[in-house]
Amino acid sequence: MTDSLVETFVSDDVLHRFMLEKAGVRGVLVRLGHSWQEIASRVEYPEGLRSTLGQAVAASALLTGNIKFEGTLSLEFKSQGAVRLLFAETTDQGRVRGLARFDPDALSHIVDLGTLDEAMLAITVGHAEKGRYQGVVTLDGTSSISEALEGYFDRSEQLPARILLAADGDHAVGLMLQPVPGEGGHSAADADDDAWARVGHLTETLGAREMLATRPEELLYRLYHEEQVRLYDPRPLAFGCTCSRERVEGMLRALGRDEVHATLDDRNGEIEVICEFCATRYTFDRVDAEQVLAGPDTPPAPSTLQ
Numbered sequence: 001m002t003d004s005l006v007e008t009f010v011s012d013d014v015l016h017r018f019m020l021e022k023a024g025v026r027g028v029l030v031r032l033g034h035s036w037q038e039i040a041s042r043v044e045y046p047e048g049l050r051s052t053l054g055q056a057v058a059a060s061a062l063l064t065g066n067i068k069f070e071g072t073l074s075l076e077f078k079s080q081g082a083v084r085l086l087f088a089e090t091t092d093q094g095r096v097r098g099l100a101r102f103d104p105d106a107l108s109h110i111v112d113l114g115t116l117d118e119a120m121l122a123i124t125v126g127h128a129e130k131g132r133y134q135g136v137v138t139l140d141g142t143s144s145i146s147e148a149l150e151g152y153f154d155r156s157e158q159l160p161a162r163i164l165l166a167a168d169g170d171h172a173v174g175l176m177l178q179p180v181p182g183e184g185g186h187s188a189a190d191a192d193d194d195a196w197a198r199v200g201h202l203t204e205t206l207g208a209r210e211m212l213a214t215r216p217e218e219l220l221y222r223l224y225h226e227e228q229v230r231l232y233d234p235r236p237l238a239f240g241c242t243c244s245r246e247r248v249e250g251m252l253r254a255l256g257r258d259e260v261h262a263t264l265d266d267r268n269g270e271i272e273v274i275c276e277f278c279a280t281r282y283t284f285d286r287v288d289a290e291q292v293l294a295g296p297d298t299p300p301a302p303s304t305l306q
Contacts, residue, residue: 012031012032012033012034012171013031013032013033013034013035013236013237013238014030014031014216014234014235014236014237015028015029015030015061015062015064015065015094015234015235015236015237016028016029016030016031016216016217016220016231016232016234016235017065017066017231017232017235018220018229018230018231018232019180019229019230019232020177020199020224020227020228020229020230021227021228021229021230022192022195022226022227022228023192023195023196023198023199023224023227024179024180024192024195025177025178025179025180025195025196025199025227026066026177026178026179026180027175027176027177027178027220028062028065028066028174028175028176029173029174029175029176029216029219029220030058030061030062030065030172030173030174030175030237031171031172031173031215031216032054032057032058032061032096032171032172032173032237033170033171034238034239035096035237035238035239036054036057036058036096036167036170036171036172037169037170038239039053039054039057039096039097039098039099039239039277040053040054040169042099042276042277042279043099043100045100045102046102046104046107046109047109048107048108048109048110048111049083049100049102049107049111050167050169051111051166051167051168052083052086052100052111052113052145052167053086053088053098053099053100053167054166054167054168054171054172055144055145055146055165055166055167055172055174056075056077056086056087056088056098056145057088057090057096057097057098057167057172058165058166058167058172058173058174059075059088059145059146059149059163059165059174060073060074060075060088060089060090060096060098061090061094061096061174061237062163062165062174062175062176063075063090063123063149063176064090064092065176066178067125069092069125069126070092070126070127070130071091071092071125071126071127071128071130071132072089072090072091072092072124072125072126072127072242073089073090073091073123073124073125074087074088074089074090074123074124074125075087075088075089075121075122075123075145076088076121076122076124077113077119077120077121077145078118078119078120079113079116079117079118079119079120080116080117080118081106081115081116081117081118081119082102082103082106082107082108082111082116083100083101083102083107083111083113083116084101084102084103085099085100085101086098086100086113087099087100089242090237091240091242093240094235094236094237094238095237095238095239095240095241095242096237096238096239096240097239097240097241097242097277097278098277099276099277112143113139113142113143113144113145113148114139114140114141114142114143114148115141115143119139120136120139121136121137121139121145121148122134122135122136122137123135123137123152135152135156137149137151137152138151138152138155144165145165146163146164146165149161149163150162150163153178159178159179159181160178160179160196161176161177161178162175162176162177162178162199162200162203163175163176163177164176164203164206164211166208166209166211166212167212168212170212171212173211173212175203175206175211177199177200177203179195179196198227199224199227202223202224202227203223205223206219206223216234217231241275241277241278241280243275243277243278243280245282248273248282249292249295251273252271252284252289252292252293253292253293253295257293260289260292260293261289264285264286264289269285269286270283270284270285271283271284271289272284
């Protein structure tokens with residue numbers, strides 16, 4: 001393997017947790033390469049929407065950096081505007097996926113989520129069978145996912161966060177910073193009143209082009225070397241889908257016998273379900289359908305599986 005290929009493997013599709021020890025600030029940096037290209041290649045998204053979807057996928061991975069969970073963490077945006085759905089998900093095993101549904105005739109070059117009719121953004125964490133937590137992110141005119149998430153952390157956790165997101169056709173990158181919660185009433189940030197503001201000023205110098213073009217280790221050193229950066233072991237990320245035949249069977253059972261039979265009649269005795277995330281095809285004839293309907297309940301597939 002050549003040096004350039006080794007560098008690409010190390011730098012792309014990875015989550016880095018780090019600490020700015022002098023400032024008492026923790027951070028997560030996500031860089032997606034092949035995994036994001038796999039997602040973006042499924043649909044010919046307009047450039048503005050592609051960038052927004054890439055930011056959402058990077059954000060979903062970013063939010064897994066400082067929490068322990070089982071199952072998935074998803075960001076789901078819905079509206080009655082030009083972007084009907086924006087969905088991004090990261091599993092506890094580091095598998096990412098995402099998609100968008102949109103009206104190409106109504107979509108403008110610049111995607112401003114906060115201006116779309118009946119816009120809603122939700123974060124869902126957990127396992128379908130073991131329970132989930134969902135938080136609603138207030139948009140209130142915010143134009144970007146990063147601004148909306150910063151507001152969410154400020155309101156729900158009373159802990160400020162600085163989040164930067166960027167995406168193009170090749171990479172999707174995210175950076176999140178938060179003060180370390182104090183232990184026993186003390187933290188490094190408590191001893192340095194200017195620490196959070198100082199880190200914020202350094203972060204403001206980072207533009208989207210530099211984020212997308214720079215390897216994670218180099219980027220962190222370039223920005224924060226005076227703050228004593230400690231990098232933890234990287235966590236690999238990859239494209240992956242959680243669809244399965246069992247989950248599709250659960251969806252069919254949820255539809256009910258009458259609806260399944262009507263669909264079989266309309267489609268010449270066969271139901272075909274195609275996963276929008278990974279394009280896997282699941283087919284059921286009348287015999288298959290009867291076996292499914294007679295089987296035990298199974299959690300249905302997500303609404304984004306059509």
